[in-house]
Amino acid sequence: xxxxxxxxxxxxxxxxxxxxxxxxxxxxxxxxxxxxxxxxxxxxxxxxxxxxxxxxxxxxxxxxxxxxxxxxxxxxxxxxxxxxxxxxxxxxxxxxxxxxxxxxxxxxxxxxxxxxxxxxxxxxxxxxxxxxxxxxxxxxxxxxxxxxxxxxxxxxxxxxxxxxxxxxxxxxxxxxxxxxxxxxxxxxxxxxxxxxxxxxxxxxxxxxxxxxxxxxxxxxxxxxxxxxxxxxxxxxxxxxxxxxxxxxxxxxxxxxxxxxxxxxxxxxxxxxxxxxxxxxxxxxxxxxxxxxxxxxxxxxxxxxxxxxxxxxxxxxxxxxxxxxxxxxxxxxxxxxxxxxxxxxxxxxxxxxxxxxxxxxxxxxxxxxxxxxxxxxxxxxxxxxxxxxxxxxxxxxxxxxxxxxxxxxxxxxxxxxxxxxxxxxxxxxxxxxxxxxxxxxxxxxxxxxxxxxxxxxxxxxxxxxxxxxxxxxxxxxxxxxxxxxxxxxxxxxxxxxxxxxxxxxxxxxxxxxxxxxxxxxxxxxxxxxxxxxxxxxxxxxxxxxxxxxxxxxxxxxxxxxxxxxxxxxxxxxxxxxxxxxxxxxxxxxxxxxxxxxxxxxxxxxxxxxxxxxxxxxxxxxxxxxxxxxxxx
Numbered sequence: 233x234x235x236x237x238x239x240x241x242x243x244x245x246x247x248x249x250x251x252x253x254x255x256x257x258x259x260x261x262x263x264x265x266x267x268x269x270x271x272x273x274x275x276x277x278x279x280x281x282x283x284x285x286x287x288x289x290x291x292x293x294x295x296x297x298x299x300x301x302x303x304x305x306x307x308x309x310x311x312x313x314x315x316x317x318x319x320x321x322x323x324x325x326x327x328x329x330x331x332x333x334x335x336x337x338x339x340x341x342x343x344x345x346x347x348x349x350x351x352x353x354x355x356x357x358x359x360x361x362x363x364x365x366x367x368x369x370x371x372x373x374x375x376x377x378x379x380x381x382x383x384x385x386x387x388x389x390x391x392x393x394x395x396x397x398x399x400x401x402x403x404x405x406x407x408x409x410x411x412x413x414x415x416x417x418x419x420x421x422x423x424x425x426x427x428x429x430x431x432x433x434x435x436x437x438x439x440x441x442x443x444x445x446x447x448x449x450x451x452x453x454x455x456x457x458x459x460x461x462x463x464x465x466x467x468x469x470x471x472x473x474x475x476x477x478x479x480x481x482x483x484x485x486x487x488x489x490x491x492x493x494x495x496x497x498x499x500x501x502x503x504x505x506x507x508x509x510x511x512x513x514x515x516x517x518x519x520x521x522x523x524x525x526x527x528x529x530x531x532x533x534x535x536x537x538x539x540x541x542x543x544x545x546x547x548x549x550x551x552x553x554x555x556x557x558x559x560x561x562x563x564x565x566x567x568x569x570x571x572x573x574x575x576x577x578x579x580x581x582x583x584x585x586x587x588x589x590x591x592x593x594x595x596x597x598x599x600x601x602x603x604x605x606x607x608x609x610x611x612x613x614x615x616x617x618x619x620x621x622x623x624x625x626x627x628x629x630x631x632x633x634x635x636x637x638x639x640x641x642x643x644x645x646x647x648x649x650x651x652x653x654x655x656x657x658x659x660x661x662x663x664x665x666x667x668x669x670x671x672x673x674x675x676x677x678x679x680x681x682x683x684x685x686x687x688x689x690x691x692x693x694x695x696x697x698x699x700x701x702x703x704x705x706x707x708x709x710x711x712x713x714x715x716x717x718x719x720x721x722x723x724x725x726x727x728x729x730x731x732x733x734x735x736x737x738x739x740x741x742x743x744x745x746x747x748x749x750x751x752x753x754x755x756x757x758x759x760x761x762x763x764x765x766x767x768x769x770x771x772x773x774x775x776x777x778x779x780x781x782x783x784x785x786x787x788x789x790x791x792x793x794x795x796x797x798x799x800x801x802x803x804x805x806x807x808x809x810x811x812x813x814x815x816x817x818x819x820x821x822x823x824x825x826x827x828x829x830x831x832x833x834x835x836x837x838x839x840x841x842x843x844x845x846x847x848x849x850x851x852x853x854x855x856x857x858x859x860x861x862x863x
Contacts, residue, residue, distance in 0.1 A: 268420040268659075274710075276655075279651055279653060280330055281327060281600050281652065282652050284601060284603055285334055288334040290337065290342045294365065296372055296619065305413070307321065308327045333427045336431065336458055337460060338398065340402070353391075355389045358389050361379060383461075385435070413425070414449045423664055426448075430458065432464075436558055436559030439488070439497060443484060446661055447480065452480075452482070470516060487524065489524070490528065491577070493556075498572060511590045514592035518595070522670075525650075527675050529646050531553035532647065533572065540756065548848070553645065575744065577593045579755075583752055596855035599652055601651075605620055610676075647677065651675075652674075653673060654667045679736065687713065691704075693802050711854045712856070725816065735825075735850075738820065738822060738823070742818065743803060748813055762800065763799065783830075785830055788831045815859070817853060821851050
């Protein structure tokens, strides 16, 4: 406890602002009209999950989830709930906000099928799925796998494709959900957003987006979620978002996720239909999708070793996810990687901006869970599984997870999840949504590290001794911001990272730089800018010596005898070229810790396979800061 108190004091010292508060906001769309005070600048980070599925999702219910939005919101706020498999579950630390994003297509449909009178089901395939769902968890999971495969191939029976019945069911489920979210929204204490998932999927290629509204039910209830079943590009979603804003005066954004299983379609150099990208299309995408989900249960999408062979930390969470698309209906080839990974997309955005004058991939970075259990857990020692069929028990780490027949994934290849860190001026819908919109956000693979990143033209080492947060905002830009030419010299950056108070020490902080030269060639470089024990850990061959390893796999424990609780510096780009476009983002690495399969091995006394990921260096990714030269 003493360590937590000391670290909390350090956190307050590092983020305190002398300017005080200057704005009182009525909670936009909140369940209370009490005013919430906004600070002049973001003083603290708020933790949340922008990607969670409940029993309202067609696949979640089919996989056995029986928890609805109310249980999900209670759990996120720190209450104990009973999982779908009967396990008592409670977060050690509540979240600050949650977005339940149930799938728009077929919303509530598997629940309706499960609850339907058997005598009313005439289609033999649907009747078979009905019987499988009632036969027990294992058969229910098989049925859901077949339903998802049929959807990917466009062969769902007519009963699943009745547009009138589907629209009526969606409308009813949606409005019940909105009522629940409104009840649990507590401006200033806990923010409950309204949203849904637009599950765009071309033949199994993942082009999914989470849609998040800034508003309350008075506006959001004027629309129903849009079904992407027959769509091939995101343009119809953007039309829907534009129509919502025109109709209600409200605001809405979309967050793409799992680009790693899009089979090269998420970050193309063309528009969504494969035609030459125009400046108008690029500008439209950036305006509607200011943030990308870079890490979650279904793998990490930052960088792949094939694209970044000189990056020793590339490839985190890629095992099993680089073999094919989401539904495993098509294998992956290496030429697809460049359109799937976030770092490459950020570089491509610079090139497209150089060619078109607009950057479609100027986005911030967040993490989330994509859990289908209704439980927003992102920690390795508290992983509840992707869906109820793999909640904590036995040999789940070694079980096949494939929905396909030729290819396969295994349980241990799923990550424990991720969380979104948001630098907002208050814990309200308006303040958190605005922070997402301006990209002042960052991703973690689960740990709640506190990460600050400012860029400017005159930051010096001495700034860390004063009110450096105020200096960051008044003399520079925060993560998600842009630096324009007009100053002499190279840009400098304030870098600060604090360990998760309940987690592992930090190994190092890196600046990842990407740029495009005048010839149109894309480049990247990783700079180790501050690390623990800098006097002892020397740089050899351009790389910092490893931090060490204290993990004991026999007990699934580690010791904070290595690493550092906090790392901070002011770094100046030593290779800056004023004439070329560039971006910079932070990657913060923890010391090695056990993975969730390692915890399972100890808890359930099971033997893991030789390829299983039993330890990892968890991490955080800040949103980038961009530099644009004068035309």
